[in-house]
Amino acid sequence: xxxxxxxxxxxxxxxxxxxxxxxxxxxxxxxxxxxxxxxxxxxxxxxxxxxxxxxxxxxxxxxxxxxxxxxxxxxxxxxxxxxxxxxxxxxxxxxxxxxxxxxxxxxxxxxxxxxxxxxxxxxxxxxxxxxxxxxxxxxxxxxxxxxxxxxxxxxxxxxxxxxxxxxxxxxxxxxxxxxxxxxxxxxxxxxxxxxxxxxxxxxxxxxxxxxxxxxxxxxxxxxxxxxxxxxxxxxxxxxxxxxxxxxxxxxxxxxxxxxxxxxxxxxxxxxxxxxxxxxxxxxxxxxxxxxxxxxxxxxxxxxxxxxxxxxxxxxxxxxxxxxxxxxxxxxxxxxxxxxxxxxxxxxxxxxxxxxxxxxxxxxxxxxxxxxxxxxxxxxxxxxxxxxxxxxxxxxxxxxxxxxxxxxxxxxxxxxxxxxxxxxxxxxxxxxxxxxxxxxxxxxxxxxxxxxxxxxxxxxxxxxxxxxxxxxxxxxxxxxxxxxxxxxxxxxxxxxxxxxxxxxxxxxxxxxxxxxxx
Ligand code: MSP
Numbered sequence: 001x002x003x004x005x006x007x008x009x010x011x012x013x014x015x016x017x018x019x020x021x022x023x024x025x026x027x028x029x030x031x032x033x034x035x036x037x038x039x040x041x042x043x044x045x046x047x048x049x050x051x052x053x054x055x056x057x058x059x060x061x062x063x064x065x066x067x068x069x070x071x072x073x074x075x076x077x078x079x080x081x082x083x084x085x086x087x088x089x090x091x092x093x094x095x096x097x098x099x100x101x102x103x104x105x106x107x108x109x110x111x112x113x114x115x116x117x118x119x120x121x122x123x124x125x126x127x128x129x130x131x132x133x134x135x136x137x138x139x140x141x142x143x144x145x146x147x148x149x150x151x152x153x154x155x156x157x158x159x160x161x162x163x164x165x166x167x168x169x170x171x172x173x174x175x176x177x178x179x180x181x182x183x184x185x186x187x188x189x190x191x192x193x194x195x196x197x198x199x200x201x202x203x204x205x206x207x208x209x210x211x212x213x214x215x216x217x218x219x220x221x222x223x224x225x226x227x228x229x230x231x232x233x234x235x236x237x238x239x240x241x242x243x244x245x246x247x248x249x250x251x252x253x254x255x256x257x258x259x260x261x262x263x264x265x266x267x268x269x270x271x272x273x274x275x276x277x278x279x280x281x282x283x284x285x286x287x288x289x290x291x292x293x294x295x296x297x298x299x300x301x302x303x304x305x306x307x308x309x310x311x312x313x314x315x316x317x318x319x320x321x322x323x324x325x326x327x328x329x330x331x332x333x334x335x336x337x338x339x340x341x342x343x344x345x346x347x348x349x350x351x352x353x354x355x356x357x358x359x360x361x362x363x364x365x366x367x368x369x370x371x372x373x374x375x376x377x378x379x380x381x382x383x384x385x386x387x388x389x390x391x392x393x394x395x396x397x398x399x400x401x402x403x404x405x406x407x408x409x410x411x412x413x414x415x416x417x418x419x420x421x422x423x424x425x426x427x428x429x430x431x432x433x434x435x436x437x438x439x440x441x442x443x444x445x446x447x448x449x450x451x452x453x454x455x456x457x458x459x460x461x462x463x464x465x466x467x468x469x470x471x472x473x474x475x476x477x478x479x480x481x482x483x484x485x486x487x488x489x490x491x492x493x494x495x496x497x498x499x500x501x502x503x504x505x506x507x508x509x510x511x512x513x514x515x516x517x
Contacts, residue, residue: 005041006249007033010257011050011093011233014074015059018081019297020290020305020323020335021258027320028287028329028404029256030087034462035399035407038485044249046237047082048093049075052213053131053226060212067212071096081307085316086465093237095229101214103236104229107276108205109217111163116275117218122160122204125153130260131226133204148260149298161206161222168271169200175270175280183266184285184402185330188259192266203268231269235278252281254402259286285402288332290323305335313337314510317464318344324404324463341510351415352456353506358422359449360474360500366431371450371476372443373496381448384421385491387414388455392489395459404463411459418452421445450475450494458488467506474503 009025012018026047033045051071060070075094082089093100111117125139126132129149134142144153176182176193183189206222207213213223234255240247257265265284273280292303311319322340325347327333363371377385394410422445430442454477461468472478476498479488 001039001041002253003042004044004249005033005036006044006046006238006252006254007036008045008234008252008255009047010255010261011048011095011230012078013053013055014049014051014071014078015056016074018078018307020292020307020310021297022078023081023085023307023319024290024323025256025258025287026082026087027085027323028402030085030089031320031324031404031462032254032256032399032402033090034088034465035485038462038488040484043090044238045089046091046093046234047078047087047089048091048233048237049078049095050226050230050233051075051094051096052223052229054126054128054207054210055131057210057212058128068096084311085307085320091237093233095214095233100233100236103239104214104224104232105217107232107235107272108224108228111272111275112218114275116164116167117161117205118164120160120162120202120204121158122162123157124155126156127151127153135201156207156209158208159222160204160208161216161219162202163205163228163272163275165203165268165271166200168274169196171274172196172200172267172270175274176266179282181283182280183262184283188262188266188286188330192262195263196267200267200271227264227268228272231264231272234269234281251279254283254285255281256285256287256402259288262286285330287329288327290327291332291334293336294334310337310340314340314344317467318348318507318510321348321408321460321463325408327405329402329404338513341513344507345509347412348507349505349509351412351419352460355415355419355422355449355456356453356471356474356506358419359446359453360502362427362431363446363450363500364502366427366442367446369499369501371494371496371498371500372447374444374447375440377444377448380421380425381444384414384418384448384452387417388452388491391455391459392486395489396486407459408463411456414452414459415456418449418456421452422449447494447496450500451491454494455489455491458485470503470506474501476500 007029009029012022029045033043037043056067056070060067063070079092125134127134127146129146129151134153139153145151146153173196183192205225205228206216208222210223213226214229216222216224234252238247238249255265270280291297292305295301295303297304322343363369391410391414395407398406398410425445427442427445430438454475457468457471477494
């Protein structure tokens with residue numbers, strides 16, 4: 001495992017309020033960052049806001065304020081949502097910051113010096129919502145409307161500087177072929193490969209009719225295309241000095257993005273980096289999109305899932321849990337509140353929470369709160385141990401593949417096996433006997449339950465950090481200083497004799513939706 005780990009979210013447009021799509025990527029990155037930190041890596045987790053471009057200029061104008069005012073207001077909204085969602089990022093970059101703008105100019109100046117930028121004339125279609133050029137063929141196929149927000153495409157005709165992207169076509173294809181993990185999931189990689197194989201054109205990278213952005217270093221009458229400006233954030237945020245392209249965190253280990261912005265990250269960005277002789281990120285992972293109660297989310301329908309509202313109803317940790325648990329990362333999914341309720345009740349209240357409260361209650365009742373010492377176990381214990389021993393490996397495999405739902409499943413399997421073990425061994429019956437053999441057996445069972453609960457909690461901690469903190473108020477466990485998660489997940493770290501403390505229910509049951517309404 002490398003010493004450092006650098007993970008990024010897309011930087012979000014600040015023309016609007018954050019919704020579930022933004023929260024989703026950011027939560028995924030936070031869970032990954034927390035997991036990697038727990039594994040002992042020096043993590044750098046970057047997020048931020050993308051503040052330039054046509055869309056921002058238009059939104060500000062419509063509101064009668066300056067783009068900077070709009071950016072200040074909305075960038076702050078993203079920050080406060082991240083604080084609310086318990087997102088522990090290391091840096092938050094805004095593209096309107098001088099540290100970003102000066103470095104973008106330095107990178108672009110280098111591209112100019114290297115002869116990768118030339119003056120030309122752009123004529124064609126533009127999707128303002130996506131800040132994306134659209135080819136004649138695509139425009140026609142989309143009936144000259146945005147594929148995403150269905151607004152009419154805009155026709156541009158103006159002088160522009162171009163990036164010689166076509167020159168990097170073969171190198172990009174070779175890189176993708178040699179690094180099967182570079183673009184994930186695989187189906188997305190195949191899409192990119194076939195599109196690039198068919199054609200890779202030079203890219204218009206400046207505008208004369210827009211001033212809200214970074215100026216071209218060689219020609220201040222031109223503003224750098226917002227996507228070129230934005231992509232550079234991944235480097236400008238970690239650059240060691242003004243001239244320094246990279247720091248010890250580069251190359252990024254993973255750029256986490258949504259499927260709609262894959263072309264920018266898997267094609268344009270690597271070509272720019274190749275032109276600058278900067279190593280490419282190790283992985284670009286495109287996740288799927290959410291619908292809301294079966295419908296596409298749109299401004300017209302006004303049905304964007306609002307993270308503030310959902311966390312008010314269900315709590316921050318249930319929301320964090322649900323979005324990563326419900327849908328395999330990479331696939332589209334539907335956000336349905338009845339599904340939030342049933343999943344959280346079945347998996348968190350009835351399984352994980354129930355395991356903790358049964359365990360703590362029984363140790364309190366039968367051993368005065370002191371964790372009993374275990375004796376040699378039998379087949380019942382072996383079944384729990386098998387799940388427990390598999391946990392660290394399953395967790396690592398799932399997290400390496402960014403399959404968050406599988407990481408959760410690994411913990412749930414252990415919780416389920418342990419709850420079943422309690423049902424099968426019926427410690428409450430054994431507790432009625434004073435016979436020394438039965439006491440010893442009871443001690444073994446409850447120690448096994450406490451250990452299994454500790455492991456379940458550890459594995460779920462990156463997903464629900466605040467709730468799992470509360471587990472440690474009930475179960476007496478503090479990891480040894482500097483001990484990494486895989487070691488903490490070894491069996492037998494709870495000390496017999498240490499005291500449990502009864503506490504509040506971890507996950508109160510949610511009212512089924514119909515009754516709640
Ligand atoms: N500013 C660009 C990114 C620049 S990165 C150098 C941008 N911003 S955005 O605010 O429009 O979108 C950010 C992310 O939200 C994208 O990854 C996009 O896929 C994601 N989502 C937008 N709607 C979504 C859903 N309905 N579901 C899941 N994610 C969605 O693009």
